[in-house]
């Protein structure tokens with residue numbers, strides 16, 4: 001339990017956008033979930049908000065193909081489910097379009113306060129993840145690494161994966177945090193809520209700071 005549970009539970013679907021220009025008005029604060037296809041982004045959002053069907057999930061990679069925007073019952077706080085990177089079955093031209101839209105969103109979205117970089121704990125720090133970390137560092141974007149599916153590993157190996165990624169971030173001088181997470185057994189749900197409450201300034205309901213991208 002955290003003081004923010006009911007706020008996250010209030011999440012509702014706003015819209016699906018194909019590109020930045022279709023996203024909700026760029027004001028307030030939002031947090032985006034990014035990561036490779038099938039890593040568990042949409043599932044993490046559902047667990048965070050304690051809703052089974054808020055974001056659509058699938059066993060087949062490539063389920064999320066649009067920028068899905070969700071609102072909270074506080075003004076101008078949003079959660080964003082991004083399309084996964086690396087879905088092999090999509091034609092190359094389509095991939096390029098997605099990538100361009102993703103990049104545009106990440107570079108130009110002023111209300112974006114931080115990125116939750118979702119990785120399957122069994123397959124961390126793939127090429128895309130490294131790219132995102134480099135980008136976050138270069139652009140001063142906050143990043144929180146969510147190591148999902150921690151239920152697939154025993155406690156020891158899960159912890160040591162987390163520690164090695166923490167070390168890696170430190171080595172690369174990246175200002176980021178890392179945690180384990182499981183939608184199956186609830187590992188790390190409170191930690192994620194506390195982190196996002198900080199980014200979304202849920203405690204300071206009247207005061208939304210100027211985002212780093214502004």
Ligand SMILES: Nc1nc2c(ncn2[C@@H]2O[C@H](COP(=O)(O)OP(=O)(O)OP(=O)(O)O)[C@@H](O)[C@H]2O)c(=O)[nH]1
Nearest residue numbers: 038039040041042043057058062063064084149183
């Ligand atoms: N065991 C376990 N399975 C999980 C967990 N999180 C997600 N999954 C499974 O992983 C698969 C992919 O989950 P999604 O949430 O759809 O993944 P995504 O990152 O949104 O995928 P795209 O939309 O394709 O980018 C589904 O079969 C989920 O049930 C978890 O914490 N534990």
Ligand SMILES: [Mg+2]
Nearest residue numbers: 041042063064
């Ligand atoms: Mg998804």
